[in-house]
Amino acid sequence: xxxxxxxxxxxxxxxxxxxxxxxxxxxxxxxxxxxxxxxxxxxxxxxxxxxxxxxxxxxxxxxxxxxxxxxxxxxxxxxxxxxxxxxxxxxxxxxxxxxxxxxxxxxxxxxxxxx
Amino acid sequence: xxxxxxxxxxxxxxxxxxxxxxxxxxxxxxxxxxxxxxxxxxxxxxxxxxxxxxxxxxxxxxxxxxxxxxxxxxxxxxxxxxxxxxxxxxxxxxxxxxxxxxxxxxxxxxxx
Numbered sequence: 278x279x280x281x282x283x284x285x286x287x288x289x290x291x292x293x294x295x296x297x298x299x300x301x302x303x304x305x306x307x308x309x310x311x312x313x314x315x316x317x318x319x320x321x322x323x324x325x326x327x328x329x330x331x332x333x334x335x336x337x338x339x340x341x342x343x344x345x346x347x348x349x350x351x352x353x354x355x356x357x358x359x360x361x362x363x364x365x366x367x368x369x370x371x372x373x374x375x376x377x378x379x380x381x382x383x384x385x386x387x388x389x390x391x392x
Numbered sequence: 393x394x395x396x397x398x399x400x401x402x403x404x405x406x407x408x409x410x411x412x413x414x415x416x417x418x419x420x421x422x423x424x425x426x427x428x429x430x431x432x433x434x435x436x437x438x439x440x441x442x443x444x445x446x447x448x449x450x451x452x453x454x455x456x457x458x459x460x461x462x463x464x465x466x467x468x469x470x471x472x473x474x475x476x477x478x479x480x481x482x483x484x485x486x487x488x489x490x491x492x493x494x495x496x497x498x499x500x501x502x503x504x
Contacts, residue, residue, distance in 0.1 A: 281434070307490075308490045310490070310491075310492075316431075317478065317497075317499055318496070318497060319398075319480060319494045319495060319496045319497040320435070320480070320492075320494045321494075322491065322492070325490075325491070369434050369435075371434070373490035375490070378423060378440050378442055379422075379423055379425070379440065379484045379490055380425065380437055380440050381425070381437065381482075381490070381492060382437065383427075383434030383435045383436070384434050385432070385433050385434050386432075386433070386434050388432075
């Protein structure tokens, strides 16, 4: 398994500002993902964070709004830009070790509230 | 687009009762995963089923993958308050290793 930490765990932000969320893994992993989740609801994939190249975004998500960095195999950041109240959500990173049967490990999430 | 329909959305039962959560799709998946999530935490992987018709048991939890690899179920026997949480199924497609398609989730509450 992999141990994943996220910073910050929660934040309250003003509309129009940006927040960068960090995701750190205790081992090198092939694939990292960023998800969004409304409390008590399911997860929506935002993008796949690719090491050494641009992230791959899912339909409805764009790089200008959610820029992602992945400088190495253990770290990634997601920025939520020009925030509005609709961006209030839980943001989670996950990793796929890429060995054998697919399985993912999730970070604890970042709870974002935009006023 | 692959979709997973998960039901029921809410389940409120008494301790000791049995329950089943269903996950259905018109798409075929290479594997299907079940997660449990508690408030303030990320989802935790319970099991991955890979083979059509496969049945896996994890203590009081029984997971089944349909023969056609389009559906799955989670059965909990003699539920306990500690089973309370959000249960999520997630499918992996054949051409997108690692990318998960999640069901809508089932919020389970087990009352003592």
